[in-house]
Amino acid sequence: MSFNCRFAPSPTGPLHIGGVRTALFNWLLAKKNKGKFFLRIEDTDKERSKEEFKKQIISSLAWLGIEHDGEEYIQSKNIKKHITIAEELLKKGFAYKCYCSEQEINEQKEKCKKQGIPYIYNRKWRDAKDLQVPKDVQPVIRFKSKISGNTIIKDLVQGERNISNSTIEDFVILRKDKSPTYQLSATVDDHEMKITHVIRGDDHMINSFKQKQIYDAMGWEVPEFAHIPLIHSEQGKKLSKRDNASTLDDYIKIGIIPDALRNYLLRLGWSHKDKEIFTKQESIDLFDLNGVGKSPSKLDMSRILSINETYIKTINEKDLFKFFKEYVSKYKTSIDQSKEEILIKSMGFLKNKGKTLEDIWNNSQYIIKDKVEIGAEDKKLIDDLSKTIIKDFKSEYEKLSSLSRETLEPVIKSLIDKHKTNFKGVGQPLRITLVGSRFGPGLYDVILSLDKSEVLKRLKSI
RNA sequence: GGUCCCAUCGUCUAUCGGUUAGGACACAUGGUUUUCAUCCAUGAAAGAGGGGUUCGAUUCCCCUUGGGACCGCCA
Numbered sequence: 001m002s003f004n005c006r007f008a009p010s011p012t013g014p015l016h017i018g019g020v021r022t023a024l025f026n027w028l029l030a031k032k033n034k035g036k037f038f039l040r041i042e043d044t045d046k047e048r049s050k051e052e053f054k055k056q057i058i059s060s061l062a063w064l065g066i067e068h069d070g071e072e073y074i075q076s077k078n079i080k081k082h083i084t085i086a087e088e089l090l091k092k093g094f095a096y097k098c099y100c101s102e103q104e105i106n107e108q109k110e111k112c113k114k115q116g117i118p119y120i121y122n123r124k125w126r127d128a129k130d131l132q133v134p135k136d137v138q139p140v141i142r143f144k145s146k147i148s149g150n151t152i153i154k155d156l157v158q159g160e161r162n163i164s165n166s167t168i169e170d171f172v173i174l175r176k177d178k179s180p181t182y183q184l185s186a187t188v189d190d191h192e193m194k195i196t197h198v199i200r201g202d203d204h205m206i207n208s209f210k211q212k213q214i215y216d217a218m219g220w221e222v223p224e225f226a227h228i229p230l231i232h233s234e235q236g237k238k239l240s241k242r243d244n245a246s247t248l249d250d251y252i253k254i255g256i257i258p259d260a261l262r263n264y265l266l267r268l269g270w271s272h273k274d275k276e277i278f279t280k281q282e283s284i285d286l287f288d289l290n291g292v293g294k295s296p297s298k299l300d301m302s303r304i305l306s307i308n309e310t311y312i313k314t315i316n317e318k319d320l321f322k323f324f325k326e327y328v329s330k331y332k333t334s335i336d337q338s339k340e341e342i343l344i345k346s347m348g349f350l351k352n353k354g355k356t357l358e359d360i361w362n363n364s365q366y367i368i369k370d371k372v373e374i375g376a377e378d379k380k381l382i383d384d385l386s387k388t389i390i391k392d393f394k395s396e397y398e399k400l401s402s403l404s405r406e407t408l409e410p411v412i413k414s415l416i417d418k419h420k421t422n423f424k425g426v427g428q429p430l431r432i433t434l435v436g437s438r439f440g441p442g443l444y445d446v447i448l449s450l451d452k453s454e455v456l457k458r459l460k461s462i
Numbered sequence: 463g464g465u466c467c468c469a470u471c472g473u474c475u476a477u478c479g480g481u482u483a484g485g486a487c488a489c490a491u492g493g494u495u496u497u498c499a500u501c502c503a504u505g506a507a508a509g510a511g512g513g514g515u516u517c518g519a520u521u522c523c524c525c526u527u528g529g530g531a532c533c534g535c536c537a
Binding site: 009044109164169177179181186201203205206229269275295299304309444 | 464467473475476495501531533534535537
């Protein structure tokens with residue numbers, strides 16, 4: 001059995017986190033089964049589709065490490081074919097022209113609203129041989145939905161789904177301007193692309209029932225469907241653009257790294273025993289639709305942060321720096337070339353102090369900025385004794401011929417003894433002097449990460 | 463409102479009729495530590511309610527309740 005999967009976003013906005021998960025699941029299913037994963041840009045809404053969003057979607061998937069097979073498929077390029085199919089359906093009697101004006105439709109909707117009954121197109125033109133065709137109305141083509149009986153879909157996630165055909169309206173497949181609608185285009189393209197498995201959000205359930213009728217009418221093989229539960233906001237509602245953490249960029253912005261997000265999204269609605277951390281390869285090997293749950297899941301920021309922290313800790317310094325550099329240049333400032341080496345070296349201890357790339361950015365300010373700014377609260381902690389300690393440390397430090405934790409430790413210890421204090425008494429003023437804050441990386445890490453001349457310069461400034 | 467769907471700790475989830483209902487995040491407490499963290503240990507925390515079926519239900523069925531999705535000439 002072949003597995004052809006696809007992710008088919010519309011380029012009408014930045015990539016949604018739910019969309020990312022849909023893409024991930026499709027990609028995973030394809031890779032797991034040695035199949036293909038295609039990307040189809042559904043840009044038939046001319047008004048809202050934007051080239052920049054198309055580019056953003058492609059780069060977003062690339063960021064996550066989800067690569068699609070072949071060129072991306074641009075739906076608008078296949079419009080002619082869609083129209084041909086609409087005409088074929090018309091000819092075969094599976095569709096009909098509807099001359100209702102928009103006004104007429106709107107009036108119907110209003111009426112239904114008033115009466116409190118659900119609107120469904122009244123199928124006025126379905127079998128209207130004796131109706132007078134109005135000259136001033138451009139017709140739309142509607143699909144002749146089944147009126148009786150039921151449609152059943154054996155959904156790979158939801159199980160058997162059954163709906164009464166009478167609830168499916170005669171949906172439009174070709175607009176009055178002769179452009180195809182989603183229902184038509186998606187079906188035709190899925191067929192042409194030989195898609196075997198359609199994984200999409202649960203909100204598409206009704207579309208699958210509609211589209212199944214098109215497949216049946218055309219005598220095409222119906223793909224397998226898997227409708228995955230939606231991701232809800234922390235408020236428990238379908239994620240919308242208004243939610244502040246709804247797009248992929250929202251996560252990149254705070255310094256989440258690709259593997260962490262991939263892992264988080266994988267575990268949102270899917271599980272494999274008690275396993276929490278999955279490498280990319282493991283996720284491919286272990287993924288299956290059986291593991292997908294049926295109930296929607298809420299986004300949990302602290303969980304994302306925690307997984308990100310796990311990944312940051314395990315990644316090696318060089319790779320982490322690559323992510324860091326990319327992140328900083330995109331959202332902060334560019335890093336001075338001269339600082340790169342010291343930053344790479346420092347990733348080793350910096351990564352233990354943060355959950356995100358942004359945390360690392362904050363903790364590495366003492367390296368990136370040449371001037372130390374001491375906060376008011378911290379300044380208060382520098383008293384006369386502190387100044388003496390700093391001075392004493394400076395003269396000892398200056399004398400050291402080799403710098404290491406081993407050579408530094410005796411110096412600090414002797415200062416503790418000399419001034420009858422503890423480590424904090426010595427460490428705190430030194431950290432404030434060197435970093436600008438009483439919080440920060442370990443003292444030895446700080447001292448050893450900076451150049452000797454830089455350390456002396458900072459010590460002198462007190 | 464109509465149609466469809468969902469229901470285990472606060473959150474993500476394990477359990478596929480018999481478990482002291484497990485794990486992870488978050489939370490609390492204690493310990494290590496050089497500040498903040500990390501790390502380690504411990505703790506608190508769940509089967510929505512009511513009926514069945516069964517020797518036995520979190521698990522199967524029904525009802526109630528709660529929540530969600532869809533109802534476009536958007537995708």
